[in-house]
Amino acid sequence: MSLLHIQDLRVCYGGIVALDGISFEVAEHEIVTLIGANGAGKSTTLRAIMGLVPMESGSISYHGDKINGLDTQKIVGKGIVLVPEGRRVFANLTTLENLKLGAYLQSDKEEIESNLNRVYELFPRLKERHWQMAGTLSGGEQQMLAVGRALMAAPKLIMMDEPSLGLAPLVVKEIFSIIRRINEAGVTVLLIEQNANVALKTANRGYVLETGRITMTGSGQQLLSDERIKVAYLGKSR
Amino acid sequence: MSITTFLQHCLTGISLGGAYGLIAIGYTLVYGILRLINFAHGDIFMMAGYFMIFALASFPWPIAIVITLVITTVMGVVIERLAYKPLRSSPRMSIMISAIGVSYLLQNLATYLFTAIPRGYPEIPLLKRIFRIGELSASLVTLMTPVLTIILVALLILLVNKTKTGMAMRAASKDFETAKLMGININRVITVTFAIGSLLAGIGSILYFTDRMSVTPFSGTLPGLKCFVAAVFGGIGNIPGAVIGGFFIGIVETLLVALGYSTFSDAFTFLLLIVMLLVKPTGLFGEKTVEKV
Numbered sequence: 087m088s089l090l091h092i093q094d095l096r097v098c099y100g101g102i103v104a105l106d107g108i109s110f111e112v113a114e115h116e117i118v119t120l121i122g123a124n125g126a127g128k129s130t131t132l133r134a135i136m137g138l139v140p141m142e143s144g145s146i147s148y149h150g151d152k153i154n155g156l157d158t159q160k161i162v163g164k165g166i167v168l169v170p171e172g173r174r175v176f177a178n179l180t181t182l183e184n185l186k187l188g189a190y191l192q193s194d195k196e197e198i199e200s201n202l203n204r205v206y207e208l209f210p211r212l213k214e215r216h217w218q219m220a221g222t223l224s225g226g227e228q229q230m231l232a233v234g235r236a237l238m239a240a241p242k243l244i245m246m247d248e249p250s251l252g253l254a255p256l257v258v259k260e261i262f263s264i265i266r267r268i269n270e271a272g273v274t275v276l277l278i279e280q281n282a283n284v285a286l287k288t289a290n291r292g293y294v295l296e297t298g299r300i301t302m303t304g305s306g307q308q309l310l311s312d313e314r315i316k317v318a319y320l321g322k323s324r
Numbered sequence: 325m326s327i328t329t330f331l332q333h334c335l336t337g338i339s340l341g342g343a344y345g346l347i348a349i350g351y352t353l354v355y356g357i358l359r360l361i362n363f364a365h366g367d368i369f370m371m372a373g374y375f376m377i378f379a380l381a382s383f384p385w386p387i388a389i390v391i392t393l394v395i396t397t398v399m400g401v402v403i404e405r406l407a408y409k410p411l412r413s414s415p416r417m418s419i420m421i422s423a424i425g426v427s428y429l430l431q432n433l434a435t436y437l438f439t440a441i442p443r444g445y446p447e448i449p450l451l452k453r454i455f456r457i458g459e460l461s462a463s464l465v466t467l468m469t470p471v472l473t474i475i476l477v478a479l480l481i482l483l484v485n486k487t488k489t490g491m492a493m494r495a496a497s498k499d500f501e502t503a504k505l506m507g508i509n510i511n512r513v514i515t516v517t518f519a520i521g522s523l524l525a526g527i528g529s530i531l532y533f534t535d536r537m538s539v540t541p542f543s544g545t546l547p548g549l550k551c552f553v554a555a556v557f558g559g560i561g562n563i564p565g566a567v568i569g570g571f572f573i574g575i576v577e578t579l580l581v582a583l584g585y586s587t588f589s590d591a592f593t594f595l596l597l598i599v600m601l602l603v604k605p606t607g608l609f610g611e612k613t614v615e616k617v
Binding site (some may be wrong): 158162167179185 | 488491493494495497498499501502503504505506507509533
């Protein structure tokens with residue numbers, strides 16, 4: 087059974103159709119990516135799953151239970167977290183406070199502490215800078231903090247919105263190797279990216295989203311070698 | 325003016341300023357979270373005055389104080405639920421207009437229920453007891469107000485900086501949506517914010533009216549506006565700033581009255597607002613923006 091199952095999800099923003107009935111699923115322990123151009127509806131999909139935008143119709147189920155219509159904090163409580171686009175760390179809080187906020191719904195102190203240690207292991211840089219205001223971190227460090235903060239919730243499913251946005255190629259490489267490590271530790275990953283190349287290399291499966299519809303699907307390798315994908319998203323000239 | 329009279333007026337000013345500071349916190353807290361100037365805040369303060377009058381008519385003063393504070397707190401929370409929450413995703417101007425509406429509603433409701441004739445504010449004998457320090461004399465409430473203000477502010481700052489709820493408040497003040505993604509219940513954070521603001525307005529009301537003897541439905545308007553100026557002066561969104569602004573306005577106002585310029589004491593407050601907005605719109609301790617995008 088799939089961990090996350092989206093059926094005919096339709097979202098409109100004041101009359102403009104952003105998602106026109108998309109269906110896809112994510113199985114446990116997978117890395118799945120949604121790729122597509124600007125405005126294809128990638129972010130909207132993740133935001134709809136988190137209950138941040140109202141959906142017109144369709145259903146979202148998680149572990150077989152319907153989660154559409156729940157409050158965002160309830161969805162987080164079920165073990166789904168979103169690393170938002172543009173990192174969105176709390177600039178006025180320290181690195182450590184940001185991480186603690188990620189564990190807002192956790193009550194077991196020891197568990198929080200062990201999660202914190204695990205995050206510090208993945209991102210030693212965050213430990214060095216735990217006292218620093220998050221607004222003063224570099225872009226790459228902020229992205230690490232955003233991912234670390236999400237992991238503090240001990241999620242089963244982590245969704246990431248453009249983790250490579252605005253980062254230097256080396257940092258992008260580092261972030262993606264960490265995504266793989268998180269996945270190896272048993273966390274399911276749903277990733278959306280404009281950087282289709284690196285996303286498809288990392289993911290087990292991918293879906294291609296075009297103006298609110300899913301137009302193609304396959305394993306990461308299949309999509310990587312597909313001629314149409316190469317032309318549209320990987321920058322190969324015709 | 326002799327030094328004794330000067331100190332005597334300073335004492336009065338500090339006391340008035342303490343009450344202003346407590347009310348100003350309500351403006352600053354709500355603005356910090358919702359970016360809303362809660363124009364009804366001064367009227368909540370006025371209503372707290374009436375609650376105290378009625379509570380003290382049938383209960384001994386310690387119970388009356390508790391009842392007043394509880395009702396005031398609940399009123400602040402209910403106002404948010406009914407008048408602001410439904411507009412949360414509307415443009416900010418809509419909530420502000422709603423706040424102005426609530427302000428007039430409370431004033432007119434008070435006029436309807438209690439008439440516009442000033443009602444005597446009951447005396448709590450203990451608070452009115454006179455103390456003498458050298459040649460200065462002051463009632464207990466005058467001495468107590470600044471001390472209580474500072475204690476309450478210290479507690480509030482501790483709450484905001486050291487507790488989980490405080491951390492959630494700081495997060496929500498920066499970014500609602502991301503705060504939600506952390507699992508923070510935004511509605512709860514906002515409820516807590518309004519509860520704290522109204523509770524402090526209730527305490528401020530008791531301290532303020534004990535020194536002023538009467539309440540009318542419009543008693544909240546001018547103090548409310550002055551405390552708003554205090555919050556802007558200190559840097560709106562900044563808690564210590566609001567209190568310092570409150571003390572500053574209270575002291576200067578009292579000294580102006582003492583010097584015989586009572587006609588100008590209110591004008592001074594608004595002149596201060598204009599000058600502040602022209603010279604340093606973020607206020608004395610306004611939010612610093614150290615953000616990297």
